[in-house]
Amino acid sequence: MTKPPDRAEKLSSSVGSVVFDADVLVLGGGPAGTWAAISAAEHGARVVLADKGFCGTSGATAAAGTGVWYVDPAPERREAAMASREKLGGHLQDRRWMARVLDQTYAQSNQLAEWGYPYPVDDEGKPQRNSLQGPEYMRLMRKRTKQAGVTILDHSPALELLVDGNGLVAGASGLRRQKGDRWAVNAKAVVIATGGCAFLSKTLGSNVLTGDGYLLAAEAGAEFTSMEFSNAYAISPAFGSVTKTLFYGWASFTDEQGSVIPGASSKGGRSVIARALRQGPVYAQLDQADAETRRHMRVSQPNFFLPFDRTGIDPFTQRFPITLRLEGTVRGTGGLRIIDDSCATTVPGLYAAGDAATRELICGGFTGGGSHNAAWAMSSGYWAGQGAAKFARQLGTTSRRQAFRRGTVGLRSGNGRPLQGGSLARSVQDEVFPYELNYFREAGRLGGALRRLDALWSDASAADAPDEQELLRAREAAAMLATARWMYRSALARQESRGMHRRDDYLEQDDRYLHFVTTGGLDDVWTSARPLASRQYAEAAE
Amino acid sequence: MIEVIDAERCTACDICVSVCPTNVFDKTDGIPRIARQSDCQTCFLCELYCPEDALFVSPFADAPQAVDVAALKEATLLGSYRRAVGWVEESRHLRTADRSYRLFGH
Numbered sequence: 001m002t003k004p005p006d007r008a009e010k011l012s013s014s015v016g017s018v019v020f021d022a023d024v025l026v027l028g029g030g031p032a033g034t035w036a037a038i039s040a041a042e043h044g045a046r047v048v049l050a051d052k053g054f055c056g057t058s059g060a061t062a063a064a065g066t067g068v069w070y071v072d073p074a075p076e077r078r079e080a081a082m083a084s085r086e087k088l089g090g091h092l093q094d095r096r097w098m099a100r101v102l103d104q105t106y107a108q109s110n111q112l113a114e115w116g117y118p119y120p121v122d123d124e125g126k127p128q129r130n131s132l133q134g135p136e137y138m139r140l141m142r143k144r145t146k147q148a149g150v151t152i153l154d155h156s157p158a159l160e161l162l163v164d165g166n167g168l169v170a171g172a173s174g175l176r177r178q179k180g181d182r183w184a185v186n187a188k189a190v191v192i193a194t195g196g197c198a199f200l201s202k203t204l205g206s207n208v209l210t211g212d213g214y215l216l217a218a219e220a221g222a223e224f225t226s227m228e229f230s231n232a233y234a235i236s237p238a239f240g241s242v243t244k245t246l247f248y249g250w251a252s253f254t255d256e257q258g259s260v261i262p263g264a265s266s267k268g269g270r271s272v273i274a275r276a277l278r279q280g281p282v283y284a285q286l287d288q289a290d291a292e293t294r295r296h297m298r299v300s301q302p303n304f305f306l307p308f309d310r311t312g313i314d315p316f317t318q319r320f321p322i323t324l325r326l327e328g329t330v331r332g333t334g335g336l337r338i339i340d341d342s343c344a345t346t347v348p349g350l351y352a353a354g355d356a357a358t359r360e361l362i363c364g365g366f367t368g369g370g371s372h373n374a375a376w377a378m379s380s381g382y383w384a385g386q387g388a389a390k391f392a393r394q395l396g397t398t399s400r401r402q403a404f405r406r407g408t409v410g411l412r413s414g415n416g417r418p419l420q421g422g423s424l425a426r427s428v429q430d431e432v433f434p435y436e437l438n439y440f441r442e443a444g445r446l447g448g449a450l451r452r453l454d455a456l457w458s459d460a461s462a463a464d465a466p467d468e469q470e471l472l473r474a475r476e477a478a479a480m481l482a483t484a485r486w487m488y489r490s491a492l493a494r495q496e497s498r499g500m501h502r503r504d505d506y507l508e509q510d511d512r513y514l515h516f517v518t519t520g521g522l523d524d525v526w527t528s529a530r531p532l533a534s535r536q537y538a539e540a541a542e
Numbered sequence: 543m544i545e546v547i548d549a550e551r552c553t554a555c556d557i558c559v560s561v562c563p564t565n566v567f568d569k570t571d572g573i574p575r576i577a578r579q580s581d582c583q584t585c586f587l588c589e590l591y592c593p594e595d596a597l598f599v600s601p602f603a604d605a606p607q608a609v610d611v612a613a614l615k616e617a618t619l620l621g622s623y624r625r626a627v628g629w630v631e632e633s634r635h636l637r638t639a640d641r642s643y644r645l646f647g648h
Contacts, residue, residue: 053563062563063585067646118637131642135590135627155565177565202603207583208563241584241603249648296641302626303586307601310619 023392025187029055032354032381033193034141039385041148052157056142063205066370089364090498097361104379160407169349170403188392196329196355203325215479228490232331233324240307250289283319342387353384365499410474419463421473543582551596595621
């Protein structure tokens with residue numbers, strides 16, 4: 001019989017707060033967070049996982065269906081899988097990372113099958129493992145996380161990191177929003193798996209993704225990379241939230257009068273749709289799907305049809321208005337910079353996984369959909385959990401160290417005016433939603449947006465902490481604001497078009513920019529160029 | 543956005559209060575209350591987890607809609623998402639019905 005897993009210890013539970021002692025704290029309970037927690041526990045750590053919402057329904061995956069970059073290990077198949085992405089991503093990817101993500105994703109998908117995930121079987125009897133149903137997947141991941149001995153704190157958003165006197169991450173603290181009190185976890189390592197930032201655009205399942213983990217990591221000194229690759233927009237019915245751009249591959253796009261919009265397409269013609277939406281309404285109809293394709297769509301993504309079935313629209317035979325919803329860094333490739341194979345960040349004891357981390361290593365400047373991000377979430381989650389557990393073990397006892405709170409904006413006393421999260425969030429949306437600012441970028445417009453965003457930051461950082469009930473909203477808005485500033489500073493620094501980053505004033509890819517853009521800072525946002533890993537090796541060999 | 547908790551079907555199990563990722567519901571002494579409707583992200587997951595088919599999420603993400611509960615029941619729209627993904631006994635076969643592999647690469 002195997003020994004039951006060691007659990008994190010509840011140190012105290014006085015009125016108003018609960019304190020845990022753990023080896024590893026994971027922030028975020030989506031795919032990356034649950035894989036990180038399970039992996040850390042498997043590597044001997046006592047683990048707490050804190051999710052802002054509910055581990056199992058939180059995040060972009062739980063509400064959706066997602067492809068997975070699952071490729072048979074035949075060398076020619078792997079080679080083709082890697083090669084097919086390089087041009088799209090602007091040749092920023094790293095082959096060594098692509099190969100290790102393909103290996104890891106293959107192993108973990110097969111693990112999911114052993115755990116009972118109901119993968120479909122094709123007509124030849126072969127299991128098909130390149131797609132996951134979000135609700136089913138995340139329900140299973142919650143169960144496995146609990147079985148691994150992880151303590152899950154639901155509805156427990158993190159507000160700030162704790163750091164010791166030597167600059168090592170020492171845990172985090174936050175709110176228990178359904179209990180009206182606070183939590184703190186003393187931990188030897190922390191994994192940030194809080195997802196990307198979609199700016200409350202209501203793109204499916206993404207309103208919990210407001211960049212919270214970025215902000216608290218930045219307050220501890222973490223760096224970001226590829227934040228200019230942050231302007232993904234997804235197609236949805238104009239009135240609805242369900243974004244499934246894949247299915248629009250069978251659509252025709254028309255204007256108000258019913259005339260086909262030339263060049264409009266879900267793939268390679270989405271910018272045409274964005275331009276048309278600035279002129280007036282755009283309609284879609286999935287009229288190119290034959291009867292068999294329609295049946296496959298129905299069973300593969302049932303929630304795609306909810307907006308239609310519930311409004312009496314037949315999307316195959318009737319036109320319906322569409323819009324583009326910003327997916328920001330959720331479908332972008334930017335995020336926390338990781339510095340080694342264990343997904344460590346530049347802050348000792350702090351690890352990053354999933355959409356919170358950069359996906360530049362496997363995607364460069366473009367992700368076509370969930371497939372690569374899903375593979376990255378599994379792989380980076382597994383590695384970050386393992387890395388954090390190892391870091392915690394090597395640190396040894398920490399019982400006498402002091403921890404300091406690193407939170408800034410929205411958490412301190414200031415000029416007497418409380419930070420207004422709701423209005424700040426809307427002001428940030430005004431700078432990141434418009435296609436003419438974010439989809440189609442240009443130095444003058446980016447500069448104007450940055451001046452306004454910088455002014456918002458000055459105001460926000462001088463403000464008072466709001467009431468307890470408004471605290472989370474204020475921190476979310478501050479995280480969105482910080483994210484927008486890293487995005488646009490990075491976008492200004494990349495004076496070319498590459499991947500999803502598109503500059504009206506620099507329409508072509510320019511090999512002088514075949515590097516990564518690093519960014520960071522809160523009051524003063526900075527950027528710098530960083531060579532690609534492959535270039536670093538080449539230089540070292542000279 | 544979430545529009546309906548059907549008082550007739552709801553057993554006050556409070557699962558929706560727990561599973562809603564954006565904390566839209568509040569517990570009460572009776573059945574839960576839609577306390578923060580504007581925070582609803584229209585992800586349909588509360589509906590999926592409701593064992594009594596008592597909830598209805600309108601597909602309109604940005605504005606509340608008037609909903610006729612009797613008509614929803616008539617049209618068997620309550621619980622339709624759960625049935626479509628195979629989370630009820632009579633449609634369990636749909637859990638393995640994903641044909642995305644036939645759609646990728648189009």
